[in-house]
Amino acid sequence: MRSLTARRAPQPAGIxxxxxxxxxxxxxxxxxLTPAFRALVRIGLPVLLIVFIATAWITNEANRAMxxxxxxxxxAAVQDRPEFLVTGMEIDGADPYLTxxxxxxxxxxxxxxxxxxxxxxxxxxVARFGAVRDVVVRxxxxxxxxxxxxxxxxxxxxxxxxxxxxxxxxxxxxxxxQNRGDMAALPLIAGDGAKDAIDEALALxxxxxxxxxxxxxxxxxxxxRWDMILDxxxxxLLPTQDPLAAxxxxxxLHEAEDLLERDVLVVDMRNAARPTMRLSEPAVAILRRAAxxx
Amino acid sequence: xxxxxxQRGVIxxxxxxxxxxxxxxxxxxxxxxFTTVDGVGPMAGQSSFRVIGAATTRSRxxxxxxxxxxxxxxxxxxTAVQSAQKMAKVRVDxxxxxxxxxxxxxxxxxGEVDVHGAVVxxxxxxxxxxxxxxxxxxxxxxxxxxxxxxxxxxxxxxMADPRGQTxxxxxxxxxxxxxxxxxxxxxxxCIKRCDLELAGLASSAYVSGISALVEDEQExxxxxxxMGGGATGISVFIRKHMIYADSVRMGGDHVTSDxxxxxxxxxxxxxxxxxxxxxxxxxxMDDREMIEIGGTTGDWELDRRTASRAELxxxxxxxxxxxxxxxxxxxxxxxxxxxxxxxxxxxGGGSQIPGLDALASKILGQQVRLxxxxxxxxxxxxxxxxxxxxxxxxxxxxxxxxxxxxDFEIPAERHAGRSFKRAVKWFKDNW
Numbered sequence: 001m002r003s004l005t006a007r008r009a010p011q012p013a014g015i016x017x018x019x020x021x022x023x024x025x026x027x028x029x030x031x032x033l034t035p036a037f038r039a040l041v042r043i044g045l046p047v048l049l050i051v052f053i054a055t056a057w058i059t060n061e062a063n064r065a066m067x068x069x070x071x072x073x074x075x076a077a078v079q080d081r082p083e084f085l086v087t088g089m090e091i092d093g094a095d096p097y098l099t100x101x102x103x104x105x106x107x108x109x110x111x112x113x114x115x116x117x118x119x120x121x122x123x124x125x126v127a128r129f130g131a132v133r134d135v136v137v138r139x140x141x142x143x144x145x146x147x148x149x150x151x152x153x154x155x156x157x158x159x160x161x162x163x164x165x166x167x168x169x170x171x172x173x174x175x176x177x178q179n180r181g182d183m184a185a186l187p188l189i190a191g192d193g194a195k196d197a198i199d200e201a202l203a204l205x206x207x208x209x210x211x212x213x214x215x216x217x218x219x220x221x222x223x224x225r226w227d228m229i230l231d232x233x234x235x236x237l238l239p240t241q242d243p244l245a246a247x248x249x250x251x252x253l254h255e256a257e258d259l260l261e262r263d264v265l266v267v268d269m270r271n272a273a274r275p276t277m278r279l280s281e282p283a284v285a286i287l288r289r290a291a292x293x294x
Numbered sequence: 295x296x297x298x299x300x301q302r303g304v305i306x307x308x309x310x311x312x313x314x315x316x317x318x319x320x321x322x323x324x325x326x327x328f329t330t331v332d333g334v335g336p337m338a339g340q341s342s343f344r345v346i347g348a349a350t351t352r353s354r355x356x357x358x359x360x361x362x363x364x365x366x367x368x369x370x371x372x373t374a375v376q377s378a379q380k381m382a383k384v385r386v387d388x389x390x391x392x393x394x395x396x397x398x399x400x401x402x403x404x405g406e407v408d409v410h411g412a413v414v415x416x417x418x419x420x421x422x423x424x425x426x427x428x429x430x431x432x433x434x435x436x437x438x439x440x441x442x443x444x445x446x447x448x449x450x451x452x453m454a455d456p457r458g459q460t461x462x463x464x465x466x467x468x469x470x471x472x473x474x475x476x477x478x479x480x481x482x483x484c485i486k487r488c489d490l491e492l493a494g495l496a497s498s499a500y501v502s503g504i505s506a507l508v509e510d511e512q513e514x515x516x517x518x519x520x521m522g523g524g525a526t527g528i529s530v531f532i533r534k535h536m537i538y539a540d541s542v543r544m545g546g547d548h549v550t551s552d553x554x555x556x557x558x559x560x561x562x563x564x565x566x567x568x569x570x571x572x573x574x575x576x577x578x579m580d581d582r583e584m585i586e587i588g589g590t591t592g593d594w595e596l597d598r599r600t601a602s603r604a605e606l607x608x609x610x611x612x613x614x615x616x617x618x619x620x621x622x623x624x625x626x627x628x629x630x631x632x633x634x635x636x637x638x639x640x641x642g643g644g645s646q647i648p649g650l651d652a653l654a655s656k657i658l659g660q661q662v663r664l665x666x667x668x669x670x671x672x673x674x675x676x677x678x679x680x681x682x683x684x685x686x687x688x689x690x691x692x693x694x695x696x697x698x699x700x701d702f703e704i705p706a707e708r709h710a711g712r713s714f715k716r717a718v719k720w721f722k723d724n725w
Contacts, residue, residue: 020351020369021376029376030489033385 079115087111087143094149097175098131102147105129114139122147131174155202157183159190159217169202171195191220200243201226207244209251211260225270234260237268246272304346305493305692306375306386309685310367310393310481312356312524312547313643316677316685317374319347319382320692343693345672347382349374358543359395359498359525361480368484375488389490390692392684394498394525396477398438400538400628401429403468414447414456414464422466431472438478438497439471441696443535452533469537471497494692499527499539501687506641506665506680507531515633518665519621519654520683521644523547526617527684528624530633535696538628542620546644549613556609557601559587573607574614575649580604614647618657625658639665643681 021029031037057063078084087110091099105125108117123137126147134150152174154166166175166183173195177183187205194201201218204226208215216229226243228236238246246269253259259267263283268276279287300322307318320343351373355366379386405426409418423442431437445453447461456464478495485492503518512531520527522545530538546568554564571585580603589597630636638658640650645664655662667686669678677685 020354020373023372026372026376027489029379030385033379033383035385 079113084114085111089145092148157188171198188217193223194220235266306389307688308391315353315374316350317378347378349377360477368487388493390494392496392498396473401470406465435472436475438473498684499529502683503529505667505687506683514635516637521642540624544617573648574653576607638662641665641680641683
C-alpha cells in the first residue's frame with residue numbers, strides 16, 4: 001500500500017543542493033566575519049552582561065549587607081583560627097613597678113587574634129613611659145605577645161622643688177620617689193640644669209673617695225657649676241672649669257690635713273689659684289684667741 | 295580601488311560563468327617573498343598571494359556569459375561568496391570579476407607623437423596613448439581593456455618599455471576591447487547588491503589566456519580557446535600581450551541541450567550523461583557500450599531506456615564541431631595565420647571532452663594542446679581543473695595587472711581649464 005505521509009522527492013541526478021543564503025543571513029555572516037564585531041560579540045557582550053548583573057545585584061541593600069556579612073564571617077573564620085590566637089603577654093626587661101605600669105596601660109583581654117593586635121600602637125604606648133628606653137613588641141610562635149623592654153636605670157635622684165625625680169645616665173627622668181630613703185644608694189643632685197650635667201655629677205661622686213659617706217649631694221649653681229654639700233652643712237664650691245681636679249685637690253687636702261673634719265663651713269675652690277675657706281664663727285673666735293695669745 | 299583592496303590584504307575573485315560561479319578569496323602577504331634575481335622574474339606576482347577560500351556554485355540566471363536574471367545571479371554570487379568567505383574565515387569587501395560574454399570586440403589602435411625633450415618620459419607615453427584615435431565603437435558599449443601592446447621609437451619597433459630611451463618620434467599600438475555596457479552594468483548591479491565593491495573587471499577570455507598559456511606561448515604567439523558553458527572565449531597573445539579577443543556565443547550548455555533534446559532527457563540528466571560518457575571520436579567499441587539513460591517518470595519503458603555511446607557522440611560531435619568552426623572563423627578573421635607561431639590551447643570546462651584535441655587539431659590546425667591553469671598557492675585540488683582557468687587567471691590578473699591606458703597620466707593639455715579637478719585628483723591619489 002502506498003504510504004500517505006509525504007516523501008521528499010528524490011534529488012534530481014547531477015544537481016547538488018546548493019541553496020542560496022538569504023540576503024539577511026548573508027549580511028549576518030559578513031557581519032560576524034568582521035574582526036571588530038566578532039571581538040565585541042565574543043568578549044564585549046559577556047563582559048557587559050556580567051557587569052550588568054553584578055551591578056543589578058549590588059544595588060540591592062539586602063544583598064550588599066549579606067555580602068558584607070559574608071566577608072566579615074569569612075574573615076573572622078580565618079582570623080580566629082588557633083594558629084593566630086594570642087593567649088598571653090610576657091614583659092621582659094622591666095622591673096616590677098614598670099611591669100605593673102605597662103600591664104595597666106596595655107589593657108588587653110586574652111585570648112585574642114593576632115590580626116586584632118595593633119603592634120605599632122602597642123609599641124608607642126609602651127615607649128611613652130619615661131623609664132623605657134626602647135621596646136620590641138612581637139608575637140612569638142606559640143601565641144605569646146612578647147614585650148621586650150630596655151628599661152632605663154636610674155643613676156641619681158634629682159630634687160626638683162618638692163619632687164624627688166629619678167634620672168638615668170642620659171639625664172632622662174625615669175620616675176618619681178616619695179622619700180629620699182627609697183633610693184638611698186643613689187646620689188642626690190639638685191638645682192636648675194642639674195640633669196643636663198649628670199655625667200659630670202656622676203664623675204664627681206665617683207671621685208669623692210673617703211668622704212663619700214659624708215656627701216649629701218651636689219647642687220647645680222647658676223646652671224654652670226657644682227656645689228658639693230656634705231653633712232654638718234659643709235659646702236665645697238667647685239669651679240665651672242675642671243671641677244674634678246678641684247675636688248681631687250680638696251680630697252687630697254682632706255686626706256693629708258683632715259680638712260673636712262675641721263670646723264670649716266665652705267671650701268671655695270672656684271678660683272684655682274686662690275682656694276678659700278670659710279670657718280664657722282666659734283672656730284674663727286678660737287683662731288683669733290690663739291693668735292692673740294701668741 | 296584595486297590599491298585599496300591590496301592594502302586591505304584580502305580580495306575576492308569572482309568568475310561569473312554560465313554553468314558555474316567560482317569565488318576565490320586571496321590574501322596578499324605584502325612584499326613578495328621571491329624577489330627578482332637575474333633571469334628569474336617575480337613569477338608574475340604569484341608569490342605574493344595565497345588562495346585562502348574557494349567555492350563554486352551552480353550558476354543561475356546567467357546565459358551566454360551575461361547576466362540574464364538579476365535576482366538569480368545575485369543569489370548565486372551570494373552563495374559563492376558566502377561559502378568562500380566561510381572557508382577563508384575572513385570578510386571580503388572587494389571583488390575582481392570577469393565575464394565571458396557581452397560580445398567583446400577588438401580594435402587595434404595606433405598613435406604617434408613627437409617626443410618632448412631628449413628621452414621618453416611617462417608624460418610622453420601618456421601623450422602617445424592619448425594620441426590614439428579611438429574608433430567609433432558604438433553607443434551602449436564600454437571599453438573593458440585598453441592595453442598598449444607595442445611601442446616604436448623612430449625606426450625601432452617592438453619595445454616593451456621605451457621610457458628613458460632617446461628618440462624623436464614615438465608610436466604605439468594599442469589593443470582596445472569593448473563590451474556591451476548593459477552586461478557590465480547588470481553585473482555591477484548584482485555585485486553591489488551583494489554589498490561588495492568591484493575592484494576590477496576583466497574579460498574571461500583574456501584571463502584564461504594568462505593562466506593557461508605558458509610563457510613562451512604568450513611570447514611567440516598563441517590562441518587560448520576557453521570553452522565555457524555558454525560562451526567560448528578566444529584570446530590571441532603575442533609578445534606577452536593580448537592582441538585580439540572574441541567570444542563565440544556557444545558552449546557546453548548547448549551540447550547539453552542537444553543531448554537533452556536528442557535523448558529526450560531532462561537537462562540535469564543530459565549534463566550527467568555528457569560528463570560521464572561524453573566523447574567526440576567514435577570507435578567501434580562505442581556501438582556496444584550502452585548508457586543507461588534513466589528517468590523518474592514512473593513509466594518503466596521510459597525510465598529503462600538506453601542509448602549507445604556512439605549515439606551520444608553522434609549528438610555531441612556536430613555541436614562541438616560547430617563551435618570549433620566558429621572559433622576557426624573568428625581566428626581567421628583576426629589574421630591568426632600570420633602569427634609566427636600558431637599554437638592553440640584549449641581550456642575551460644568544455645575542453646575536458648575526451649577526444650577534443652584530436653577533433654580540434656583537424657579544424658584549428660596541428661598545434662593544439664589542452665591547457666590547464668597555472669598552479670597558484672593554496673588553490674584546492676578541486677579547483678585546479680581547466681574549468682577554473684578563468685578564475686586562476688583572474689588571481690594572476692589581480693596580483694600582477696598589465697598596464698592599461700588609464701594607468702598612465704593623462705597628458706596635461708587634455709586638462710586645460712580643469713586645474714581644480716586636477717588638484718582634487720592629486721589629493722585623491724596621494725591621500
